[in-house]
Amino acid sequence: MEISIEALQVKYLELETLLDFTNNLNSFENTPDLLQEILVKSCGVLNASAGFILLEDSNTDILNIEAHFNINITPLRSIIFNKKKGFVYDIKSIGKTVCLDIDTNVHLSKINAKYAIIAPLQQKKDIIGFIVLLDKESRKGLSAFDDSDSSMISAIASQASTAYSNIQLLEKIQQAKSFNDNVMESIATGVITTNLFGEINHINLTAEKILNKDRTSFIGHHYGFVFDQNESLINLLLESETALEFKSESNLTLDFHGKKTTVNISMSPLLNDQQQHIGTVIAMEDLSNLDKLKSTFQKYVSKQIVDQILINEDLLNLGGQEQEVTILFTDIRGFTAMSEKMVPNEVVDTLNDYFNQMIEVIFKYNGTLDKIIGDALMVVFGAPLPDTNDADNALLTAVEMQEKLVAFNQNRIINGKLPVEIGIGINRGKVISGNIGSSQQMNYTVIGDAVNLASRLCSAAKVGEIIISNSVWENTKEKKKYNCQKLTPIKVKGKSKPIAIRSIQHKKNTEITYLALFEMLESFQTNNIPSSYSYHNIHHIKAVVDAVKFYGKKEQVSKQDLLYLQLAAWLHDIGFVWSPVDHEKKGCEYAKTILTQLGFSIDIIEKINGMIMATKIPQSPKNLLEKIICDADLDYIGKDNYAEISGLLLEEISLKNDISEIDWLIIQKKFLESHTYFTKTAKQLRTKNKNKILVDITNKIEAYHGRS
């Protein structure tokens, strides 16, 4: 057999081409370039005059021309290559390379060619397309493809199929990556990934914004370097890496290049398909905007309402709508006159301090601060979020506002400032709620008659009084909590009939309030009576409180009077906080302020103050309660510990006046001689001992004179 050099060269070229395919086809990054390269090289190596590549359309039965070479494309495009018909169907059925005489194939007759060789492209076992080469060239003219060509094109098609599958996979991976990147870039959560070595290899746009620096500053750097200012974040990462567990932290404040950011952060170990650790995913949710939104909202409504609105915006109706709400008005009584005695800064400070305290209570009971009008507050319950407990919440708010004011005023009184006194009015009814205003300024508010009436009730309320309308009382679920007193109906501007009103007081103002009040008075005096008072201090006050309880029970006073006695005992020397001079009078002023704010009636306040004033030496009790407190105040002079207690009194007096031993004995003698117990109990229990003490002192005086 003789083989020509040219034939050998052609075989060599074929082998080289095949090797080229093997080496180079996987270097293509997109399908069109790959297919064109396959086609062109196939034509070249097989001496085909033209060719094209068909690929299945995943959505139809039609195969599309994905590459063509050296062929008039117009007639080619007019052929429908249906995988269920014609030569495509035939070759798919055969499943291997086929040489065709086009003259005998009706389907390909539009192509200006005589011969074809068609090699299937396969993905796994499925035929997904064909390489079609046309008209084998020779110097003698065109010829049909032979078995050798068939082997060659089959080998090329096999390589091409692999390369095509690879590139399809690559394209899918790139699409998935692109999709993933797009998702990552568009989500509001910051996502950072690290590799096994802790180096950051991905940062999305949100994370970039949170980190407050361009992502190129972080990529490739170890997280320890990137987050060096945030030990808590690094520790969390280390914990996640060590335990290979999900870790998270809420409301973590981080410092990213000078910008403090609060985030919710989580760390998840990144595992490969063999469950091996290959890095960590850090997800962070920037709470700054949420915080801003919350802080803006929280100026007007409670945190709970803000959270509810943020969870479900549908709850929020800012458009105009009619709804039933409870409106509370409160204002400071005589603030104008009060402010005239203050410098402007003090007026502002006073109002701000007062509002801070009151608004805290308002939000505690889900009230919406509608307006601050000078020294007045307008609060709405039941809007913008409807609340079935709006009336109850308004009453609880009013009661607690009064209680807060007591402590607030204590501080003011200690600092020599005038106490703040308020009245409260509450009404319930239909209002129009929504954003009301102009396009330049729009505020959420409620308007309507019910609002006006609430304001009128506030004006009608005396200092320390909570006045409510019938509609509030009718809608109050926990009526048992309050003492409710019907008042004379009031005439209101714009209303033809007088409006029925009630005054309410929380029942806890009986026992629970007394106990709380006693605790507060004890704490106040413990902290504020100067330590130089050896006698007039908290120990004496507590001794008097114990004594009134003892005498009260012995004298069989009512349970309520026993509480009044204790209250007076706690207050009888409170004036020492400011000065021993006229301390009873000062104590009465304080008692009036505090008790008024707590809703005590004037009669009761006068009763308490009567007891306080009765203890002024010389004692002047006018009724049993005053007699009891007077005896309790000087209980010690008829008791065994007289010497010890009087010694404390001497110590206190000696700070201002130098008193000799004999002078002190004479003072005591005169005091004891002039003193008398007023109650039967004290007379029975203390007189004998007091007289004995008097004798002892008299003896000491005589002994002193005998010595001298």
Next chain:
Amino acid sequence: MSDFKTQVKELNEVIIIETEGYLNNEGGQKVYDICIERMNLGSRKFLINLTGTKVVNSIGVSILIEVIEKLQEVEGKLGYYNMAPIVEKTFHIMGLSKYSSLFKTEESALAEF
């Protein structure tokens, strides 16, 4: 069927044929015809600029060998430049580089001619 195109220019007695498309039987024949025509007019030096030819088959190469044989008869010569790597490789394998010159650029080709 073929979309093979040529442009011919003469520079310093060198005929430069610029090709575009598949240098196969048809393309090769066009080149052959141009060369014979110009040889008959007295030209002896031919350069083929293969910038627009990305693929060549063995038939195209064998036609070029025929052109070389004709030129050898009149002591003429043929050269090529601006070849795609696959074309250059094919020329080497088919032995074309033994009988004709391969250049990188027109300047280097003209300098040799």
